[in-house]
Amino acid sequence: MPTVSVVRDTLLEMIGCESMSEHEFDQMIFDFGVELDGVIEEAERFMEDEGLKVVYKIDVPANRYDLLCVEGLAAALRCYLGYSTDPLPFKAPVTEEVTMTVDPSTLAVRPYVVCAVLRDVTMTQRIYNSFIDLQDKLHQNIGRRRTLVAIGTHDMDKVEQNGFTYSAENPEDIVFIPLKQTETMDANGLMKFYEEDKAGLGQYLYIIRDKPQYPVIRDRNG
Structure with a gap:
């Protein structure tokens, strides 16, 4: 079973039960169907502030990809506790059509x-880091170490x-500046x-x- 590490205070705040004790939390998630594997203190890499945080290590089922991040875990537990009827509320308004050829x-x-x-x-640094961490987890399990699925996230305001x-193109024709680098490479x-x-x-x-050619996604400007 995958183990998810979440900051206790962040998770409890998202659920809406900040005063829940460790024993109460342990029993609650056991009834839900996951287990508290351990409690440690460590520097939490998803937070803007520094210092040690109490971290819950939670074992989740291998087929529950929605529980691999604190946001998904909190949403599921809120539904289980009756605090919310919609685990992932969002709206999908009809906007300008985006095409991929x-x-x-x-x-x-x-x-x-x-x-x-x-x-x-709106992406805070904590939310962004948690999002990328979830992306990496999906790469490792459902994506079979990227052999089946590779996920890329991009800022639409910059394309x-x-x-x-x-399309698939010759390697020498794929030229760009890699992430966190300053030099152009093919x-x-x-x-x-x-x-x-x-x-x-x-x-x-x-x-x-x-492969003789590599896959590449381009916007209208190349």
Whole structure:
């Protein structure tokens, strides 16, 4: 079973039961169907402030991907406790259509692409870090270490917001500045750059490295 680490105070505040004791919490989540595996104190990397936090380590079922982050866990527990009838309230207004054109060339490398646009989202550093952590967890389990699914998150305010394309191109034709870098690289250079990062992105290079073409998403401006 996956283990999710959540800051106690953050989780209890999201649920709406800040005064719940550890014993009460343990019993409540056991009745819900998950288990409190441990309680520790550690510096919480998702918080803006520093210092030790009480962290609950919670075992969740392997098929409950919605429980792999504090936001999803809190939403589910709020429903279980009767505090909310809608675990993930959101609205989907009809806005300008966003298109993604898929080129047949992707059939030879990564044939499927799925897209979603989230609007009016305010990201604090804690929320952003939690979101990326969830993305990484999904990569590892349902994505089978990115061999089945690789997720990318992008700021729509920084790209042309319509007319996206998904195609497979020669590595030398895929040129951009990688995340957190300052120099432009093509895909061949990117492979060499990350091959030393054995614990990070380097461990996933084998998935497409030997393909004659690599998949790439571009906006209308390329």
